[in-house]
Amino acid sequence: MKVFVYTDGGSRGNPGVAGSGSVLIDASSKQVLAEIAYAFSEPTSNNVAEYRGLIEGLRAAVDLGADEAYVFMDSKLVVEQMSGRWKIKHPDMQKLALEARDLAAKLKAVNYTWIPRAQNKQADALSNVAMDASAKGAPEGIIGEKPVAAVPKAAEWCGGTSTPTRVVLVRHGQTDMSAAQQYAGLRDAELTDLGRRQVEAAAAAVSRREQIDLILTSPLRRCVATAEALAAAAGATVEVENGLIECDFGEYEGMTFAEAQERDPEGHRAWLGDPTLAPPGGESLADVYARVERTVGEIVDKHHGKTVALVSHVNPIKAILASALGAGEGMFPRLFLDLASVSVVDYLGEEAIVPVQVRRVNDTSFL
Numbered sequence: 001m002k003v004f005v006y007t008d009g010g011s012r013g014n015p016g017v018a019g020s021g022s023v024l025i026d027a028s029s030k031q032v033l034a035e036i037a038y039a040f041s042e043p044t045s046n047n048v049a050e051y052r053g054l055i056e057g058l059r060a061a062v063d064l065g066a067d068e069a070y071v072f073m074d075s076k077l078v079v080e081q082m083s084g085r086w087k088i089k090h091p092d093m094q095k096l097a098l099e100a101r102d103l104a105a106k107l108k109a110v111n112y113t114w115i116p117r118a119q120n121k122q123a124d125a126l127s128n129v130a131m132d133a134s135a136k137g138a139p140e141g142i143i144g145e146k147p148v149a150a151v152p153k154a155a156e157w158c159g160g161t162s163t164p165t166r167v168v169l170v171r172h173g174q175t176d177m178s179a180a181q182q183y184a185g186l187r188d189a190e191l192t193d194l195g196r197r198q199v200e201a202a203a204a205a206v207s208r209r210e211q212i213d214l215i216l217t218s219p220l221r222r223c224v225a226t227a228e229a230l231a232a233a234a235g236a237t238v239e240v241e242n243g244l245i246e247c248d249f250g251e252y253e254g255m256t257f258a259e260a261q262e263r264d265p266e267g268h269r270a271w272l273g274d275p276t277l278a279p280p281g282g283e284s285l286a287d288v289y290a291r292v293e294r295t296v297g298e299i300v301d302k303h304h305g306k307t308v309a310l311v312s313h314v315n316p317i318k319a320i321l322a323s324a325l326g327a328g329e330g331m332f333p334r335l336f337l338d339l340a341s342v343s344v345v346d347y348l349g350e351e352a353i354v355p356v357q358v359r360r361v362n363d364t365s366f367l
Helices: 046-063 076-082 091-104 121-135 193-209 221-234 257-263 265-273 285-302 314-324 329-334
Strands: 002-012 017-026 032-039 068-073 109-114 141-145 165-171 214-217 238-240 307-312 342-347 356-363
Touching (some): 002 046, 002 121, 017 046, 017 121, 032 046, 046 068, 046 076, 046 121, 076 091, 076 109, 121 141, 165 193, 165 221, 165 285, 165 314, 193 221, 193 342, 221 307, 285 307, 285 314, 307 314, 314 329, 314 342, 314 356
Parallel strands (some): 002 068, 165 307, 214 238
Antiparallel strands (some): 002 017, 017 032, 032 141, 165 342, 342 356
């Protein structure tokens, strides 16, 4: 199990009345597993409180049986010291760092990331609860803890016994062709200024909610640029996956709906109503469905238990969602996906009674 550990510590006086807070979140289900507030009985420095928040967070991760912990703190000092980039000179800090490292050694992997205080509000709130308790004379130790570990993860409800493979689907941002409502298949359109702003917002939103292990992208520039924005925000690497490329619209490429209908009224209408038909010189939606389903199957097998972002186009993403929902190619015209939208699918494994769960569809709340 992977967990996100958000920790914070503070001191009113430095040294003064102090407290720390820790929040543990399941990386797959995003359920809160524990909330911990730690009070101090003696005046304490801010840095000591920060370390105590980290220690209690790591201790809880070990107690919950986590394999990997992704620690997020707004203390650059602690993050840099625990990452080994800064030396620890103060004797008190050395003792605390050693305690934290002993706990971290019980996990397979621990990653430390600095975040702005605005992104650490839950842990900050708990540290203030702890400081209030310290000010009222609470004895040193944990004064508030809400373990939620007994709540089954989504995978377990369906018989899953391993960490799901999470696929985060990100559609590219606006291009001149999408703005003109043209069929844009293999033509290599670039993002507009608005499109770049859209994908930056999507990248920030995804990186806040997900710990991305890898980004796979269609080879077309509008997707590559989207993937690069996500990589910058999430700190993940990008690889090109040709199986995620858009449908080949053949002779309809570059036409609007109205233009294609006027140019080829019978053929265009028939194509829209039958996913097995291809536009003149192009690719049928049934072929897109089969291609993408095969590609995603290979990705899930190769990256089992990881969180992989797939940056693609409207029809490949529709294919993934339709397959995950147990629907066929006929679902394509019934599903609308906005530019720069985010959808999420969990693959739970063949041992699960329900092997796939759709968690989000067409999320644009960040735009």
